[in-house]
Amino acid sequence: MKWQGRRGSRNIEDRRGQRSIGRVGGVTGVGAIAVLLLGYFLGVDVTPLLSGGGAPTVQTSGELSAQDRAMGDFVSVTLADTEEVWTDIFAEQLGREYDPVTLVLFSQVTQSACGNASGATGPFYCPGDKKVYLDTDFFTTLTRQLGAGGDFAAAYVVAHEVAHHVQDELGILGKVNALRARASTADSNALSVRVELQADCFSGVWARHAAENFGTIERGDIAEAMNAAAKIGDDTLQRNAGRRPMPDSFTHGSSEQRQRWFAAGFESGEVAACDTFSGNSL
Template sequence: MEWRGRRGSGNIEDRRGVRGVRGASVGGVGGIGVIAVVVIGYFLGFDLTPLLNDSQTQTQQTGAPAQITDADKQAGQFVSVVLADTEEIWAGVFKQQIGETYTPAKLVLFKGVTQSPCGDASGATGPFYCPGDKKVYLDTDFFTTMSRQLGAEGDFAMAYVVAHEIGHHVQDEMGILSQANDVRGRSSEADANEISVRIELQADCLAGIWAREAQNTFGSIEKGDFEEAVNAAKQIGDDTLQRSAGRVPMPESFTHGTSAQRSTWFVKGLNSGQLSACDTFSASNL
């Protein structure tokens, strides 16, 4: 992906040079529950907000300020450019396809741990979108985890992660995320997991729309970029992650979709460029 020297976003909140902030939960998911969520998040995907939305936290500063390396700076610049691209693309898609105005999300960069209205953000939880403040939380060290531990290499694999989380913000802007999470809260565990899968697959499809428009609008896509994103989607499928963790895949526990489903829905968005193609909630076969 051609990104160096291009415009970055003004919606970056960089917390990497401040002390880590750790929250102690006093409501909702707390104590052992938070630990369980962290473990599940590490192995099963990114967006932990359905489990953390109802938690309230008290915060305290901990540890010394994080040191920002040259690699950190470059990763921050890369994320800023990708975020700027999503802002321009979704503004155009909203106007053209649904006649609405798109309000961009903010993206929080942090190292180690920081606090959000959805609970603590950490390198273990992975990136996630918090509808409580309409921000994406991202420790760029996760990109190293993707490459070295998950087999998802390449700059466009990293761009896919950002685009997926912004996809949750797009869902939030369209009123989809709040409705889906409301139904999840009133559903059985099995039904709640199925709804979660549909939420995540739609975000993958929306990331595909972004990838298509990035090529059409900016011409920034290089040979092999789309393949990097498809591979990343496959590597973070629930079945693949459970196998990698030494477990037998348990479909009833899936919350993000299989590798085949995640890559398929990304490609649907990539090929169509249409929001209507990303209606996972009406799909009889995911």
């Protein structure tokens, strides 16, 4: 992906100069790594296990490394690309105006309207404050622990979270979350899968338009995104965590489903191709 030297977004809130220190007595070292991976695999906020419970109590300033600054620039450029693409798509395909999302970069732990954001939760979109939260250390985990390296794999992660904001802008997220609040655990999970697969499809739509509009997609980039989609499928994550895949517990979709819906968005470039809610089959 050709991103160096390109325009970045103004909708970045960088909190990475703040380091959060929790209570003493939490899990550290190798134990902390194991707990973090458990959080990634199962979609659980394990911050209390790492910090000894409770919210962070001390804020100190920390300097960013060259790698941190580079990753911040990368995210900013990727976010700017999503802003241009979705502004055009909303106008041309939906006859609407797109209101860009704010993306919060943080280190370790920060606060969101949806509760603590931490390295343990992974990247997420919070509809309460309409912000995406991202600890760029997740990209290291994506590469080293999950086997999904490459800058376009990281861009896919950003595009996926922005896609949740697109769903929010279209009124989809609010309606589904209202249904999930009244549903059984199994039905709630099934609705979550449809939301996540649509976000994968929207990510593919973005990738198609980014390739056409900016010419920044290089040979192998789409393969990186497809590999990332496979590596973070629920079935793959559960197997890697030593568990038997349990479809009723899936919240994001299988590896095959995630790849297929991303490909559907990329091949069509159309929002209409991303209706994951109409049919029984995904």
